[in-house]
Amino acid sequence: MDITVVGEGTVAAVPDVMRLQAGVEVRRQSAAEAFAGVRAAASRLAEALRQAGIAERDLRTTELSLGPEYEAYPKVSAYRAAQGVEAVIRDLARADEIIDTVARVGEEARLHGVAFEVSDPATALREARAGAFADARAKAEHYAELAGRPLGGVVSVSEEVERGPQPMRLAAAAEQGSVSPGQQGLTVTVRVVHAFGD
Secondary structure: OEEEEEEEEEEEEOOOEEEEEEEEEEEEOOHHHHHHHHHHHHHHHHHHHHHOOOOHHHEEEEEEEEEEEEEEOOEEEEEEEEEEEEEEEOOHHHHHHHHHHHHOOOOOEEEEEEEEEOOOOHHHHHHHHHHHHHHHHHHHHHHHHHHOOOEEEEEEEEEEEEEEEOOOOHHHHHHHOOOOOOOEEEEEEEEEEEEEOO
């Protein structure tokens, strides 16, 4: 007979990388004009981001679309073209500056959002894993005590890792600028099976 328990360990890590989702959008009377316009605007945006210090490896096209807009179907009123870009910002102290760079590209510029991440979560995950295993061990010891049996060795271990944002620290946002990474919770859940001892 075995004891199966689930342990959980959570640590808070401060993200050190921001992914900025931005892009450009234009409306023109013809499809060719719209596509040419959006490609030119996207080129200006990419160059502005490079000039702001974003490395080429940290720029990625995320969208490229072209389609009609209808006044009353099937009458086309204009053509809309859009191109999106993701910029990885590795120096969060410059986040506001990079966002302002996008806004200065012109009326075609669009900001779609930001996401924060921990570039190297290994240390935090080790801490969460240790916490989860200790939690599982304590539960198993308690069940063995309740059953009046000694706790035996570990038969099997499996884990799940969850990453999720926690509420932003508004004080930090006020001190550092309009963009704050807050904290990211890293949670490890382990399922541990113990045998009963002899």
